Amino acid sequence: MRSAGVRHVCAFAALLLALCPLCAASWMWLGVTSAGLAEKLGCMNLPLSHRQRELCRKKPFLLPSIQDGALLAIAACQKQFRHERWNCSTTNDHTVFGYELTSGTKETAFIHAVMAAGLVHAVTRSCSQGNMTDCSCDPRRQGVASQAPSWHWGGCSDHIQYGTWFSRRFIDNGVKNMSTARGGYTLLTMNQHNSEAGRQAIDRTMSTECRCHGVSGSCAVKTCWRTMAPFERVGFYLKERYEQSVQVPDRSKKKTKRKEQRHVPINKHELVFLHKSPNYCLEDKRWGVSGTRGRHCNRTSQGPDGCNLLCCGRGYNTHVVRHVERCECKFVWCCYVHCRRCESMNDTHTCK
Secondary structure: OOOHHHHHHHHHHHHHHHHOHHHHHOHHHHHHOOHHHHHHHOHHHOOOOHHHHHHHHHOHHHHHHHHHHHHHHHHHHHHHOOOOOOOOOOOOOOOOOHHHHOOOOHHHHHHHHHHHHHHHHHHHHHHHOOOOOOOOOOOOOOOOEOOOOOEEEOOOOOOHHHHHHHHHHHHHOOOOOOOEOOOEEOHHHHHHHHHHHHHHHHHHOOEEEEEEEOHHHOOOEEEEEEEOOOHHHHHHHHHHHHHOOEEOOEOOOOOOOHHHHOOOOOOOOOOEEOOOOOOOOOOEOOOOEOOOOOOEEEOOOOOOOEHHHHOOOOOEEEEEEEEEEEEEEEEEOOOEEEEEEEEEEEEEEEEO
16 A cells, blocks of 8 residues: 555645646656655656656666756756856746746757756666666677777777667657758757757767776777766757757748748757747746846856846845855874864855
8 A cells, every 4th residue: 555655745746737737748857856756656646748657667767867867957957057147947846947948949949958968868877887677888889899900899888879769769759850941840849859959969979988908007909988978068068059059930830931931951969949038137927037136146257147247237236245164274193183263254246
């Protein structure tokens, strides 16, 4: 029998899904909840689409990796945008990103790309660590000779093919991208394109690592393998794609200008968006925009974290903060550490 606690969280999840049916497909919620709650709810009670629940039910051992992928992605998003007007803030409901998840803006593009990449990275890492029976290291490179006689493939190359396959099945639900050069994009096909660009980011940021073999470290022969970059590097790569993202025609609009129909071929590694972003300056609860009021800014910076840009010209408040820490610590024989108590006064600036 289920415990009262498990019944309670399941009922809570069911209520949230009933109140917000569009939230049902937001697996991103796993990135803002505890692992214990996700395990208690189980695959069939999580805020997933029907096909995602079925895939999770068939492969329940992947649930920790799914959650790790969501955690990785949200952390990377918030780190990349921590100094921007939109700082990748999350909500307390199952939508996680609120309006930005479906707004069709550059921010929507980045969210879908980084979430798909996070899932590939987490699942692939679990494969390489030997945590799953479905996959392990990349079998294609094991024992294969290279073209150079000084080294050969060996070790454990990350099996991103399995992680990429699972990410496509789980996020895109096997639906093919139906966007066309002439017809433009819908929100669905835009999200699918950006999810695939996120998966490709894992492949494009991979590197080759080698280990030397030989007498006294002579490196007569090297064993090499392919490894994924730290996800922070993937986040940085996708932020560059975000800065260079391309606006595409919205196929859902009845009237489309002829100029918009002139299509420039979109590279599969590029991020695309349908609508221009709001300025994010002022709070708008209807759209889930938190605004920049109260955000910390850098008075001397000319970048996006500078008080002039981040505060949208409204000005800023200056506060003096007293900071106390241990300093000039010395080890005293025997046996303790003696430290001084140092104080400093620092100015902090927050947007009006």
